[in-house]
Amino acid sequence: MNTINNPQRKDWRALTMRPAKPAEQLEDLVSEVFSEIRKWGDVAVKKYTERFDKIKLDSFLVAGNQLKSAENELSDELKSAIGSAINNIEKFHASQAEENQIIETTAGVRCWRESRPIESVGIYIPGGSAPLFSTVLMLGIPAKLAGCKEVVLCTPPDKNGIVHPAILYAANQVGVDKVYCVGGIQAIAAMTFGTETIPKVDKIFGPGNQYVTAAKQRSQLQGVAIDMPAGPSELLVIADDSCNPAYVAADLLSQAEHGVDSQVVLLSTSQSVVDQVMVELEIQLSRLPRKEMAEKALLNSKAIVLNSIFECIEFSNLYAPEHLIIALKNYMELLPDIVNAGSVFLGNFSCESAGDYASGTNHTLPTQGYSRMYSGVSLDSFIKKITFQEVSEKGIVSIGKTIEIMAETEGLTAHKNAVSIRLDTIVK
Amino acid sequence: MNTINNPQRKDWRALTMRPAKPAEQLEDLVSEVFSEIRKWGDVAVKKYTERFDKIKLDSFLVAGNQLKSAENELSDELKSAIGSAINNIEKFHASQAEENQIIETTAGVRCWRESRPIESVGIYIPGGSAPLFSTVLMLGIPAKLAGCKEVVLCTPPDKNGIVHPAILYAANQVGVDKVYCVGGIQAIAAMTFGTETIPKVDKIFGPGNQYVTAAKQRSQLQGVAIDMPAGPSELLVIADDSCNPAYVAADLLSQAEHGVDSQVVLLSTSQSVVDQVMVELEIQLSRLPRKEMAEKALLNSKAIVLNSIFECIEFSNLYAPEHLIIALKNYMELLPDIVNAGSVFLGNFSCESAGDYASGTNHTLPTQGYSRMYSGVSLDSFIKKITFQEVSEKGIVSIGKTIEIMAETEGLTAHKNAVSIRLDTIVK
Numbered sequence: 001m002n003t004i005n006n007p008q009r010k011d012w013r014a015l016t017m018r019p020a021k022p023a024e025q026l027e028d029l030v031s032e033v034f035s036e037i038r039k040w041g042d043v044a045v046k047k048y049t050e051r052f053d054k055i056k057l058d059s060f061l062v063a064g065n066q067l068k069s070a071e072n073e074l075s076d077e078l079k080s081a082i083g084s085a086i087n088n089i090e091k092f093h094a095s096q097a098e099e100n101q102i103i104e105t106t107a108g109v110r111c112w113r114e115s116r117p118i119e120s121v122g123i124y125i126p127g128g129s130a131p132l133f134s135t136v137l138m139l140g141i142p143a144k145l146a147g148c149k150e151v152v153l154c155t156p157p158d159k160n161g162i163v164h165p166a167i168l169y170a171a172n173q174v175g176v177d178k179v180y181c182v183g184g185i186q187a188i189a190a191m192t193f194g195t196e197t198i199p200k201v202d203k204i205f206g207p208g209n210q211y212v213t214a215a216k217q218r219s220q221l222q223g224v225a226i227d228m229p230a231g232p233s234e235l236l237v238i239a240d241d242s243c244n245p246a247y248v249a250a251d252l253l254s255q256a257e258h259g260v261d262s263q264v265v266l267l268s269t270s271q272s273v274v275d276q277v278m279v280e281l282e283i284q285l286s287r288l289p290r291k292e293m294a295e296k297a298l299l300n301s302k303a304i305v306l307n308s309i310f311e312c313i314e315f316s317n318l319y320a321p322e323h324l325i326i327a328l329k330n331y332m333e334l335l336p337d338i339v340n341a342g343s344v345f346l347g348n349f350s351c352e353s354a355g356d357y358a359s360g361t362n363h364t365l366p367t368q369g370y371s372r373m374y375s376g377v378s379l380d381s382f383i384k385k386i387t388f389q390e391v392s393e394k395g396i397v398s399i400g401k402t403i404e405i406m407a408e409t410e411g412l413t414a415h416k417n418a419v420s421i422r423l424d425t426i427v428k
Numbered sequence: 429m430n431t432i433n434n435p436q437r438k439d440w441r442a443l444t445m446r447p448a449k450p451a452e453q454l455e456d457l458v459s460e461v462f463s464e465i466r467k468w469g470d471v472a473v474k475k476y477t478e479r480f481d482k483i484k485l486d487s488f489l490v491a492g493n494q495l496k497s498a499e500n501e502l503s504d505e506l507k508s509a510i511g512s513a514i515n516n517i518e519k520f521h522a523s524q525a526e527e528n529q530i531i532e533t534t535a536g537v538r539c540w541r542e543s544r545p546i547e548s549v550g551i552y553i554p555g556g557s558a559p560l561f562s563t564v565l566m567l568g569i570p571a572k573l574a575g576c577k578e579v580v581l582c583t584p585p586d587k588n589g590i591v592h593p594a595i596l597y598a599a600n601q602v603g604v605d606k607v608y609c610v611g612g613i614q615a616i617a618a619m620t621f622g623t624e625t626i627p628k629v630d631k632i633f634g635p636g637n638q639y640v641t642a643a644k645q646r647s648q649l650q651g652v653a654i655d656m657p658a659g660p661s662e663l664l665v666i667a668d669d670s671c672n673p674a675y676v677a678a679d680l681l682s683q684a685e686h687g688v689d690s691q692v693v694l695l696s697t698s699q700s701v702v703d704q705v706m707v708e709l710e711i712q713l714s715r716l717p718r719k720e721m722a723e724k725a726l727l728n729s730k731a732i733v734l735n736s737i738f739e740c741i742e743f744s745n746l747y748a749p750e751h752l753i754i755a756l757k758n759y760m761e762l763l764p765d766i767v768n769a770g771s772v773f774l775g776n777f778s779c780e781s782a783g784d785y786a787s788g789t790n791h792t793l794p795t796q797g798y799s800r801m802y803s804g805v806s807l808d809s810f811i812k813k814i815t816f817q818e819v820s821e822k823g824i825v826s827i828g829k830t831i832e833i834m835a836e837t838e839g840l841t842a843h844k845n846a847v848s849i850r851l852d853t854i855v856k
Contacts (some may be wrong), residue, residue: 096541244853247849247850251567253845399786
């Protein structure tokens, strides 16, 4: 981890740059898979599963009894942990539902919004070294709370052609309707167009590698919505003398172990804090099973000493981190100044992994500086808000003239007429 | 306008199809303009303005005194209308701000969301036959209410190289910071990368033709957010015997006059209502200045007689209209059944043009069936919500074990360690 001391302000932006991604040319491949799956449906899904996952599957749909029997394969301890996490995630996301609020903007003109669930949503859960059942909770729970009618989940087969029981158990617990053992570009394409087995959905959620990311971009062009643009995970920590350097080091490592392209940043006003964290980092790193990955991620990472906490916050806003830990004594006073971040962890006991699993907040968050303009996943991500307006006779008399003049100036006579014809009848 | 009587349910989906758009190959052009503007900045913006708008501009920035003096060119009547519209739009959008709500998900674990403005936003206002100053209000007002620091507006020069004073006046009234006389792909590219004159923004809003739409898609790939995918405007009306056929005809025409690719749909349980509307349509159409455009749009349009109001609502949900007028007596009872629509107009006096200008709701809405998963523009479009969590010593003791077990099962040891190291210190 590089340490940088009081960098000049003109160099700040360069310091917020994420590790450059290799410019992969995936467009041709994604385009091929999409057009084949659109044309051939399940047959093409099977073909690409065989090609990319090296496995031949007769059926993608995970049978209902498999979903149910998954619980027999998990320890009671794990099931109880999942239950607690569900409880917290449900509580927080349920609180995000909004009451309708009718506004009379002018006498006789009432306007309001009502939420409606997105009817059909697809959740993608990546495969790889570990079964990300926590993401099943983070996406499945708000989908069901929102009232989505159809919630389906795609996840790649492991090398034995099956899905990890923790994923199946989590899916079953949160009420996912169907689980399909399909991954990668082919899963996203199947949910984009629909096949004989897999339904076409309105919106696709979930993390994935560069293939999945490219496929989600493509599905957007096909009229499907996606949760947000994806990128490698990140953490920025702001720490002062009140922090516990061992905790900070543990938090930095928890992010660094995600992948070689993860990035962690430590900001402090104190060189001594940075030094202590570095010592702890070495000690804790040496004991990690995913040590190699974390080590590579730390090569992309920086500790920066700045002049003031105010500068730290300013730098953090410029960086716009996915996760932000504020290990400062007076964190509450600083909250109004934090303007760009996905999820913020306050004080010495709010470790990032709390939010990853069980505090109740969502862990699907904007990376790569996207927290400048995107929120993380929430109940809102699974609904849309429809505006309603009820204009009475009195109401159209109040605002009619305004509409007529504006429509006329815009050269839209029929817009004006729609008002005039009403005003004429009322006056008569 | 084609009339279809009780179509079979299997044919419904085909009837919801929008007029096919000509498959324009704009990618190469958009790619060229983007790469030139990224490289050469203002020089390239000038080059493309000369090429596409046939005008040579020395400076794009509209001077502050021009913004202010625009008011001298508008009638008092128009300024007063704009004032009334601003008042209603402000009232409705201000009501969309959300109070923070702290949820204690477990003893010692407090979670909440706080809204922050997107710092820099760009508004695009198309040129063409009429000055769309109403869209300036619809985008500028929520941007300022949200607290966006920098709100810039791009709009193409007219043939004399200037911007219509109604656009300048509206921009000045709602507090837009800078207006640039730049349109088309070059405007979107300039706001995507930033040039010497035009700032790089975080999110781009506003309607436009196919070039602007393609450019906004491209800017998304460059890390800029956009309001929503765009398409031609639409209106669906559900009417029964309680409707006024002349009003319905006027509403259909107000949508049809937008462009030849607009679409209107009339649903009713009554052939007689449809017949009366058709008669009125002919009469009113003949008097319209934009008659030719509306006539062509009506060729894409349909009146459909269905068996029941329930079927009408079901068809409408399948169509997912941008605008929906419910000209039915008992509209309030039906609201819960309306699940896909951008903005809904209730009763005989709620004409669509009320929402276009002055009821207070936003007129930037999802088209092409996108109301299945997108909301129209609102205050929410200009903010993001950051999640915060404050876990106390007691809190980490409550949820620590849950996190440890879940992280371990996912194979993420460092995630587990971040909790264990805290629990160890507390127990000691």
